[in-house]
Amino acid sequence: MPQGLSKEARQGLIMVSPALIYALLLLAVPLLTIIMFSFWTQNFLTINRTFTLENYTEALTDPLYRALMLRSLRISAWVTTITVILAFPIAYFISFNVRPEKKALWLFLITIPFWTSYLIRIFLWRVILAYDGPVNGTLIGLGVIEEPLSFILYNATAVVITLAHAFAPFAILPIFVSLEKIDRSLLEAARDLGEATIMTFLRVTLPLAMPGVLAAVLIVFIPTVGDYVTPRLVGGSGGTMIANMIYVQIFDLSNRPMGATLAVVAMMAVTITLAWAILHIRFWVHLSDGVGGGVRGFVLAAAAFVIEISVLRWVLLNGDPYFGPAGTMGVMAAIMVGGAIAIAVLLPKGRWGI
Amino acid sequence: MKRVRLSPLAIFAGLYLLFLYAPIILLPIFAFNDGTIIAFPLQGFTTRWFGDLLNTPALHEATRNSLIIAVSVAMLSTCLGLFAARAATRYNFPAKAGIMGFIMLPLVLPEVIVAISLLVVLMQLGLNTSVYTIILGHTLLCMPFAIAILQGSFTGLDQSLEEAAIDLGETRAGAFRLVILPLVMPGIIASLLICFIISLDEFIIAFFLSGNEPTLPVYLWGQLRFPARLPVVMALGTILVTLSVVLLIVADIFRRRGLLRTGQSDSGGFL
Numbered sequence: 001m002p003q004g005l006s007k008e009a010r011q012g013l014i015m016v017s018p019a020l021i022y023a024l025l026l027l028a029v030p031l032l033t034i035i036m037f038s039f040w041t042q043n044f045l046t047i048n049r050t051f052t053l054e055n056y057t058e059a060l061t062d063p064l065y066r067a068l069m070l071r072s073l074r075i076s077a078w079v080t081t082i083t084v085i086l087a088f089p090i091a092y093f094i095s096f097n098v099r100p101e102k103k104a105l106w107l108f109l110i111t112i113p114f115w116t117s118y119l120i121r122i123f124l125w126r127v128i129l130a131y132d133g134p135v136n137g138t139l140i141g142l143g144v145i146e147e148p149l150s151f152i153l154y155n156a157t158a159v160v161i162t163l164a165h166a167f168a169p170f171a172i173l174p175i176f177v178s179l180e181k182i183d184r185s186l187l188e189a190a191r192d193l194g195e196a197t198i199m200t201f202l203r204v205t206l207p208l209a210m211p212g213v214l215a216a217v218l219i220v221f222i223p224t225v226g227d228y229v230t231p232r233l234v235g236g237s238g239g240t241m242i243a244n245m246i247y248v249q250i251f252d253l254s255n256r257p258m259g260a261t262l263a264v265v266a267m268m269a270v271t272i273t274l275a276w277a278i279l280h281i282r283f284w285v286h287l288s289d290g291v292g293g294g295v296r297g298f299v300l301a302a303a304a305f306v307i308e309i310s311v312l313r314w315v316l317l318n319g320d321p322y323f324g325p326a327g328t329m330g331v332m333a334a335i336m337v338g339g340a341i342a343i344a345v346l347l348p349k350g351r352w353g354i
Numbered sequence: 355m356k357r358v359r360l361s362p363l364a365i366f367a368g369l370y371l372l373f374l375y376a377p378i379i380l381l382p383i384f385a386f387n388d389g390t391i392i393a394f395p396l397q398g399f400t401t402r403w404f405g406d407l408l409n410t411p412a413l414h415e416a417t418r419n420s421l422i423i424a425v426s427v428a429m430l431s432t433c434l435g436l437f438a439a440r441a442a443t444r445y446n447f448p449a450k451a452g453i454m455g456f457i458m459l460p461l462v463l464p465e466v467i468v469a470i471s472l473l474v475v476l477m478q479l480g481l482n483t484s485v486y487t488i489i490l491g492h493t494l495l496c497m498p499f500a501i502a503i504l505q506g507s508f509t510g511l512d513q514s515l516e517e518a519a520i521d522l523g524e525t526r527a528g529a530f531r532l533v534i535l536p537l538v539m540p541g542i543i544a545s546l547l548i549c550f551i552i553s554l555d556e557f558i559i560a561f562f563l564s565g566n567e568p569t570l571p572v573y574l575w576g577q578l579r580f581p582a583r584l585p586v587v588m589a590l591g592t593i594l595v596t597l598s599v600v601l602l603i604v605a606d607i608f609r610r611r612g613l614l615r616t617g618q619s620d621s622g623g624f625l
Binding site for chain 2: 005008009010011012013015017018020022023024026027028029030031033034037058080086090092097104108109110112113115116117118120121122123124125128129134163165168180198199218219222223225226233243246247256259260263266267332
């Protein structure tokens, strides 16, 4: 026992240690192992343990891996956006319009589908979106379309729809919790002081709910990047994601080091993207506040967003001749990480706890 | 008199529920549909797909594996979670936020990452994947859920109850057994049931670690490739979904009873 710990601290550590040791052995050790593997190479069944960056060079420069990684991030970004936008009104409805004694029932209703077989739910989306499925049937029946829509199955759109369904409760619950915490007298005060309902929502409710929205973004974005089942069942060839490639590397090509590398790259890509996004929100809010907020602030922040995205896009598409394939990734990472670090150092922590 | 008025928000909420429940509503429709193609129009009522389930030996094998795994996982993760949740609510210790955050990490980590890292370690150690390795993986995944549920039971606990028991001459362990444990029992049962459901439905880790001992979802996945087997899959899915929903309702009843016992108001939901 370490010296100087209080009796309470010691008891607490003893109590938490079984779970901690379990997580260390089955999570920390395996994660470190795949990081180690990512620096090795494999020839048929023998693993070559010389340290090399070969896998990383290949993972970052091969157009196939690059395309899969970017597609995974893009699909996840869409899923996150759609899920959060659809979830907000529901969380708002339950928090503000449902009677207190009925809230638990509503939350229960929303979480039930989440607890039922993931595989079956996704497979049924294939049935729902199919060429002769209920969606097309209804739309034709209503006379909205004449030919069945073929663009809603076996592509990225289908993956986005299906994942937006699967992760709905993950977005609703954190937003609901943050809405519940809002002191209702603040809203009354805003209205008493003459603010319109819409403005009360935009200037009081929405900012106070932002921590929940950000939590929802994290909880939806991180797991969806690594989803395997949905792209396999409804994605077709145009909806394949990075997890499918990791599976192929490990089981079909039995190239474990490459599979490990892709997993590490996926985790890094998720971390960099999220850190970039969160720190840039701080920057955009700061910009917007600088010109007094409102429409002008929004336009300025949006312009900053578009400019940076265009620069990154240009580097990605045209960077190879200038910087070399690996260099392009380096330049992109430098812009993203550099900008994020600059914001973290230069700008004080702003609203919403970010 | 209160008039029921449908606001646009309520209509949206209704449509959203329909969106959430669409797959689950369709599932039994196709399970009882007398046609081999999973599409509309329906062909008539039949229960023969459920009958087919009875004479599929591979399915029985998978069911047995799944039940062994789910029961072991429920007990293991609830035991581990019980201590961790107690530590998190009752004690202060160094690096508490970091330690708890790390234990809860599997909640957000993509499952594929957890699955391949476990698989690589097992292969490296020369261990074969089996029912036992799935138990290990599922426990890692279920532990955060068990902790979240049990933390809910522990937080409402009045600490003076335990102190009173100790003042009256009980040992610390005795006070825990006689006073605390009965109060959190509903939470423990809810945690057991939820971990059982998660393990029963979990696919990715089971798929990567199953070797030649498939669980129900892994068996289901294999059947999805054969169009002729799809109605049977629908029937199996209906049974699994019904089982999950029933267990979930029971778990929720226990969770509420636990909240009532410790005198908390219901904040709703397991997460």
